Amino acid sequence: MQQDVVGTDERYSAAEISAALDGFDDLDWNRMNAIARRLSAAFRSMTADELLSEGIVAVLTTRTCKRSVDPRAFLAESMKSIASNASKKKASSEVSFDPALLDKPYRGDDRDEGPRDRAVGKTIASKGIADFAVDANELDRREAAFELANRLQTELDALFAGDEEMRFLLEGVCEGLRGSELSEFVGVDAARLATLRRRLARAFDRIREREMAS
Amino acid sequence: MTSDPREKLDRLVDLMIEETLADEVLTPDKADADKAKSILEAAKRRIARDRLVAARQAVEARKNGDRVVSLDLARARSELQQALSDKSGEATPLMLAARKGRVLSERDKDGLAADLEELRKLESDDT
Numbered sequence A: 001m002q003q004d005v006v007g008t009d010e011r012y013s014a015a016e017i018s019a020a021l022d023g024f025d026d027l028d029w030n031r032m033n034a035i036a037r038r039l040s041a042a043f044r045s046m047t048a049d050e051l052l053s054e055g056i057v058a059v060l061t062t063r064t065c066k067r068s069v070d071p072r073a074f075l076a077e078s079m080k081s082i083a084s085n086a087s088k089k090k091a092s093s094e095v096s097f098d099p100a101l102l103d104k105p106y107r108g109d110d111r112d113e114g115p116r117d118r119a120v121g122k123t124i125a126s127k128g129i130a131d132f133a134v135d136a137n138e139l140d141r142r143e144a145a146f147e148l149a150n151r152l153q154t155e156l157d158a159l160f161a162g163d164e165e166m167r168f169l170l171e172g173v174c175e176g177l178r179g180s181e182l183s184e185f186v187g188v189d190a191a192r193l194a195t196l197r198r199r200l201a202r203a204f205d206r207i208r209e210r211e212m213a214s
Numbered sequence B: 001m002t003s004d005p006r007e008k009l010d011r012l013v014d015l016m017i018e019e020t021l022a023d024e025v026l027t028p029d030k031a032d033a034d035k036a037k038s039i040l041e042a043a044k045r046r047i048a049r050d051r052l053v054a055a056r057q058a059v060e061a062r063k064n065g066d067r068v069v070s071l072d073l074a075r076a077r078s079e080l081q082q083a084l085s086d087k088s089g090e091a092t093p094l095m096l097a098a099r100k101g102r103v104l105s106e107r108d109k110d111g112l113a114a115d116l117e118e119l120r121k122l123e124s125d126d127t
Helices: A014-022 A026-043 A048-060 A071-094 A129-159 A164-174 A179-186 A190-213 B005-022 B030-069 B073-084 B106-126
Strands: none
Touching: A014 A048, A014 A071, A014 B030, A026 A048, A026 A071, A026 A129, A026 A190, A026 B005, A026 B030, A048 A071, A048 B030, A071 A129, A071 B005, A129 A164, A129 A190, A129 B005, A164 A179, A164 A190, A164 B005, A179 A190, A190 B005
């Protein structure tokens, strides 16, 4: 599926997005590269260059963008979505389906209450093996996503061990606090909060450096 | 209070993106920017190549349809017309230039026609 060539009142056309990308200055591209590197560190599914390349292809072909959104943010969000989805796909391809999980053979129109699918809490008695394999993959993707998220949190916690401000910032961000609520929670003014937020963003670079060194 | 680590990951990544986009003290790096620009150009070439391949496949599909025409011209024409647009003029999901169910613009149609013409030339060059 392709994006509108002409665009609409509400959304950019592919040609307009292409022109916007052509108009990015060096600093814009530095930011895009930095985001790609940090996403690569967070999701561990693709390299930074792959993310940037796939993100560009997506914004020029399959994705559309409201005119209220900055094209730089559009490309960044596109890369985030690709990195996240790739990590899920990677997780599901790494674990094979185990038939032993099926403790009751599938029998066509069997409607008896069967074993519960622990991933989604549905009965599997009336399902085919293919359906259950899909559920197993979904379970696997969810577990992998949990593991990935926990690992990032652990690494950030370790990076900021002993730093009370950063630990409060991490906790506040994870709870969805922003702006004045966040600065109040951390106990700092807006200028200090901006510094801490920047440190948090740059912590992804340190995680990436550690990964590459190991 | 959220305990879902995926939600936390999402929020941390969102903040990272916001901060990076707004980072005013990022040090300019020309080599880094040039690398990104070369990735942009490569991506554009890839898109153009993919479109050409898709257009070529469309021509092949049409050729196959032409063979059916010799058996039933009226039906083949009707099927081709149906493939290009339905009665309301809306793009069908099978079309190369389909736009999530929206109506094809004249520019879309011109673009498709231009692609096909270009492919015809390529085909004749090959033979």
